[in-house]
Amino acid sequence: MTDLAFIGLGIMGAPMARNLVRAGFTVTGYDLDAAAVARLAEDGGKAAGSIADAIHGAEIVITMLPADPHVEAVVLGEGGVFETIKPGTLFIDFSTIKPETSQKVAEAGAHQGVRVLDAPVSGGEAGAVNAVLSIMAGGIRADFDAAKPVFDAVGKVAALVGPHGAGQVVKAANQLVVGGTYALVAEAIVLLEASGVDARAGLDVLAGGLAASRILELKRESMLARDFRPGFRIDLHHKDMGIVLDAARQAGVSLPFGHQVAALVQAARAQGLGDSDHSALLSVVERLSGREGN
Incomplete structure (x- = not known):
């Protein structure tokens, strides 16, 4: 079992987090919508009251957020992921954002010794619910290989398509x-x-x-x-x-x-x-x- 933090439990993130629970991961979730966090707990996950609470002790940290401003705030901003995340942690961003934003996140991660993948998905809500998403990842091979069990739990196809930002x-x-x-x-x-x-x-x-x-x-x-x-x-x-x-x-x-x-x-x-x-x-x-x- 691997401890995961999952931040962003919206229309895509909620079923993805649920599928990770079903695959045997220990998933601690956080979202601004307290009801979404409560639903994850009902599905066998753990509820967190803040980003810091969610990522405490996590070996892998995941975000699934709507757009660039949300990723910049949640990951790079005050009280964000990179204020608390430990060196050596694998960070996977499933959000769909601009390539340059993913590259900015990867550069910030590198300064802190955090392994980063941009991994946007295709398949919509149905694909998320049924764990048949297509995942296009940007980063390095070793990190992609480490993320493979996560990708297998939420998707049907995953490919490393190039360096940071290439997934986007x-x-x-x-x-x-x-x-x-x-x-x-x-x-x-x-x-x-x-x-x-x-x-x-x-x-x-x-x-x-x-x-x-x-x-x-x-x-x-x-x-x-x-x-x-x-x-x-x-x-x-x-x-x-x-x-x-x-x-x-x-x-x-x-x-x-x-x-x-x-x-x-x-x-x-x-x-x-x-x-x-x-x-x-x-x-x-x-x-x-x-x-x-x-």
Whole structure:
């Protein structure tokens, strides 16, 4: 058994922490939401009243936080992880943030003798609940190997993709592809329905051919039903598209379709869909075609 601290028990962090408990780890959790901490304790974890309490005695410290400001505050800020963490501890950040923020965290960790991995995940809430997340890690091989039991408990696929910050670049690429695929599936639905075609039958055919994708497999029924209950919210994808465009600027490359996808996601937020699933891009495409409510 290994003692873990898990900080950030939100829509992704809570099921991930629960799966680590089920895998046999001793998990002490902390979150600003006391109810989330209490639920972890009910699931067999331990409750902490502060970051320092959570990481006391932990061999591995994990964070799963919404965005860059939260990571900077919780990890690097006053009363944060790096004020208390001991040298030699393995620190894994599952948050999706800018590559340069992950690099900043890694540099701070190196000054304190802390081993650091950035390890953003893909798979949404369902992937977290079912422990089938895809994990893209940045760091060094020895630390990745040490983290393997953790990755195996929460995910299906894990890969070391490069140095510190590389995991975030791969996650940005993932969100670019996911957002673009949702946008194109949305356009396909609008085209099929406006043409008087059986959209369900049409998408079934697409899902069995070269156009097949995980999104078509898992989301075509809910999109046809206009069921946009959040598995991954538009607000979060908006944040991620900002990371995509920022990474493109840093790399000096042009992502013309990426800018269009970012604009569609922004339009969804402007239309009040921020708390809806990112498949709600269908609503944006419908409004562009004057077909909302059809």
